[in-house]
Amino acid sequence: MMRGVFSAMMAAIVLAGAAMASPGPEERMEDPQLEARARVLYDQLRCVVCQSQSIDDSNAPLAADLRAVVRERLLAGDSNAEVKTYLQERYGDYVLMLPPVQGNTLALWLFPLIVLIGGGTAIVLFVRSQKRRGAGEAGMADDERAARLSDDEGLS
16 A cells, blocks of 8 residues: 555656656747757746746746747747847846856956955965974974973963
């Protein structure tokens, strides 16, 4: 009995996942080339109500509307670039998964590089300071080191 229930639950999960992974019949284009272009565009466009999800991955109603607009524009004969420009004019640069490099998005492109350089510099400075500290202690005479240890123990 438990195996039957478990099997039914697993089948329902697999079928639900398969249903979510592929678009419904109303979202498929008859022309396979246009469908392939639409799928590429779906991955390049962001759902503006979801956080960092493409319109292909999103189940939001707006994402479905954006997919419909992409299909309409492709059927009208627009190129991929024209479809993206059309949506970019209406929703701004945020609709693109990869924002263009321009003055107002330059910080988005440079921030990871700045963080990487800053972190690398901090690590190098830390390692150098540790080496200096170790070299300073290695240069002490044995009696100086013993005196320093006894002073440290007296403070505890």
